[in-house]
Amino acid sequence: MKTGAEYIESLRKLDTIIYAFGEKLDNYVDHPLIWPHISAAALTYDMAHDPLYEDLVTVESHFSGEKINRFTHIHQSSDDLVRKVKMLRAIAQKTGSCFQRCVGFDGINSLYTTTYEIDKKYGTEYHQRLKKFVQYLQETDHMVAGSMTDPKGDRSLGPSKQEDPDMYLNVVAENDLGIIIRGAKAHQTGIVNSHEMLVMPTIALNEEEKKYAVACALPVDAPGVFHVFGRQTNDQRKFNQIDQGNACYGVVGGEALTVLEDVFVPWERVFMFGEYEFAATLVERFASYHRQNYGGCKGGVSDVIVGAAAALADMNGVIKASHIKDKIVEMVHLTETIYCCSIACSSQGSPTASGAYFVDPLLANVTKLNVTRNIYEICRLSHDIAGGVLATLPSEQDFQHPHIGKYLDKYFKGKPSSSVEERCRIIRLLENMTGGTALVESMHGAGSPQAQRVMILRQGNLPYKVSLAQELAGNEK
Amino acid sequence: MRSNNSPKGPLLKVSIKFCGQCNPQIRSADIARLIQKQFVGNDSIHFCDNKDEASMLLVISGCPHDCAKRVDRNFLEVAVAGESVNQNYCHQKKIPSEVVKLILQVINGKNI
Numbered sequence: 001m002k003t004g005a006e007y008i009e010s011l012r013k014l015d016t017i018i019y020a021f022g023e024k025l026d027n028y029v030d031h032p033l034i035w036p037h038i039s040a041a042a043l044t045y046d047m048a049h050d051p052l053y054e055d056l057v058t059v060e061s062h063f064s065g066e067k068i069n070r071f072t073h074i075h076q077s078s079d080d081l082v083r084k085v086k087m088l089r090a091i092a093q094k095t096g097s098c099f100q101r102c103v104g105f106d107g108i109n110s111l112y113t114t115t116y117e118i119d120k121k122y123g124t125e126y127h128q129r130l131k132k133f134v135q136y137l138q139e140t141d142h143m144v145a146g147s148m149t150d151p152k153g154d155r156s157l158g159p160s161k162q163e164d165p166d167m168y169l170n171v172v173a174e175n176d177l178g179i180i181i182r183g184a185k186a187h188q189t190g191i192v193n194s195h196e197m198l199v200m201p202t203i204a205l206n207e208e209e210k211k212y213a214v215a216c217a218l219p220v221d222a223p224g225v226f227h228v229f230g231r232q233t234n235d236q237r238k239f240n241q242i243d244q245g246n247a248c249y250g251v252v253g254g255e256a257l258t259v260l261e262d263v264f265v266p267w268e269r270v271f272m273f274g275e276y277e278f279a280a281t282l283v284e285r286f287a288s289y290h291r292q293n294y295g296g297c298k299g300g301v302s303d304v305i306v307g308a309a310a311a312l313a314d315m316n317g318v319i320k321a322s323h324i325k326d327k328i329v330e331m332v333h334l335t336e337t338i339y340c341c342s343i344a345c346s347s348q349g350s351p352t353a354s355g356a357y358f359v360d361p362l363l364a365n366v367t368k369l370n371v372t373r374n375i376y377e378i379c380r381l382s383h384d385i386a387g388g389v390l391a392t393l394p395s396e397q398d399f400q401h402p403h404i405g406k407y408l409d410k411y412f413k414g415k416p417s418s419s420v421e422e423r424c425r426i427i428r429l430l431e432n433m434t435g436g437t438a439l440v441e442s443m444h445g446a447g448s449p450q451a452q453r454v455m456i457l458r459q460g461n462l463p464y465k466v467s468l469a470q471e472l473a474g475n476e477k
Numbered sequence: 478m479r480s481n482n483s484p485k486g487p488l489l490k491v492s493i494k495f496c497g498q499c500n501p502q503i504r505s506a507d508i509a510r511l512i513q514k515q516f517v518g519n520d521s522i523h524f525c526d527n528k529d530e531a532s533m534l535l536v537i538s539g540c541p542h543d544c545a546k547r548v549d550r551n552f553l554e555v556a557v558a559g560e561s562v563n564q565n566y567c568h569q570k571k572i573p574s575e576v577v578k579l580i581l582q583v584i585n586g587k588n589i
Contacts (some may be wrong), residue, residue: 056497086499
């Protein structure tokens with residue numbers, strides 16, 4: 001297993017092409033825009049070597065029997081699924097931010113279960129290839145980004161009806177050696193600091209759309225691949241320290257648009273090509289595994305938000321006020337609710353034909369739908385507790401100003417037990433964790449709320465519930 | 478803690494195992510440190526990293542769920558799980574002394 005330092009050094013050996021603010025980044029590893037996200041991902045490596053956390057962050061590989069980082073593991077039991085959630089919460093409590101590795105983790109698990117079923121129907125060898133790829137990940141401990149979301153263009157039209165056929169990534173050519181793919185993948189969390197990307201379709205497909213039914217793995221610095229880093233709320237503050245809030249780990253995962261311009265993928269890295277009827281299965285499996293996570297990772301992030309709100313209330317001298325305590329109680333309640341949901345969908349997991357365990361999809365979708373609401377309310381309550389200073393605090397440069405700094409030190413005092421700088425740091429942490437990009441990620445990450453509602457309706461077993469009511473009402477139908 | 482009054486016997490090798498600290502209710506690392514500190518200079522006990530060498534497992538789980546994964550082996554075990562020691566309630570501040578008491582019982586040949 002790599003350490004965090006080894007992971008960071010391994011990124012320097014890649015030729016990843018990244019653009020930000022109109023410029024190609026020469027040394028992206030040390031760039032202030034990217035560094036916090038690398039730092040967060042590095043923690044997933046370091047915690048595997050820490051005796052305090054290794055029980056969750058490491059696991060025995062079912063391939064080799066060796067100890068591996070859990071992010072490269074294929075779930076072998078419902079206990080594995082539960083431990084995944086607990087691991088995510090433990091890491092999120094340390095980073096206060098997204099640490100990106102779960103997307104690829106969910107990608108390999110969803111492909112593991114789906115390729116098995118494709119091979120069973122068609123006699124293909126995707127599952128063997130996928131197993132080799134996973135073993136490679138376990139041996140190298142490389143970070144893989146999950147690349148599902150296509151740009152989609154006109155959402156009222158399917159992939160084959162788009163004016164521009166590249167609105168959904170597709171195969172433009174194939175030969176004895178492999179395939180050539182063209183398109184883009186959007187909202188790519190952590191891809192700029194990953195080693196590999198795992199391409200998957202984003203939507204159910206029909207027979208006309210076979211060329212879009214492609215799943216494959218390729219290095220993020222493969223010829224023809226480049227990434228355009230997304231803007232984040234307050235991203236210019238990454239060039240400051242205190243005003244950034246979470247200077248070590250950022251406030252979101254760091255997302256990019258990844259463009260693939262006629263990129264070659266060898267056959268041994270192709271895990272689906274043309275088996276369009278399995279696209280829906282793959283998407284639903286991935287979505288469920290990914291929605292499972294949010295009570296863990298956002299639970300951990302919310303733990304930090306609760307802590308920041310309580311710390312600030314204490315610094316302001318209002319921690320004992322009953323309405324403050326009540327708001328904190330509500331924040332804890334909402335946090336543990338989403339955690340409950342993640343634990344529930346994990347504990348109710350069951351084996352697939354491949355042997356790998358899959359979460360309860362209904363409960364996983366309920367998890368994410370709760371997150372899309374609860375995070376906003378948790379943040380709203382933290383703003384209520386923090387007060388208006390969250391929106392009006394002067395810059396750190398002003399606090400350091402030789403003339404006006406002393407006035408700010410005077411007028412931004414809270415209780416004497418905390419310094420003005422400590423108070424400012426907590427205010428900035430809370431401000432940056434609870435606004436803008438971070439909130440939107442909680443809303444749309446792993447699929448937008450409507451996607452969860454569609455799945456809940458599908459899984460909701462309405463006819464059975466109708467029969468329960470009819471029976472109790474004494475109706476004969 | 479000095480070994481002057483401890484009976485000579487086989488060395489007790491203790492391995493410490495943490496749960497993954499997903500949402501700890503106690504300060505597990507501090508508790509482990511305080512326990513080990515009590516045995517500095519005691520030559521009847523050795524805290525080892527390698528669980529294969531150990532004859533006793535001190536499990537420190539951050540909460541009552543006690544989900545630290547045990548290996549499939551017969552270990553003598555002392556389990557801290559949140560504010561409890563071997564499933565008996567114990568305030569966090571008293572956990573180190575309670576665990577030390579149990580370990581000393583083992584060193585002195587008594588059952589726990």
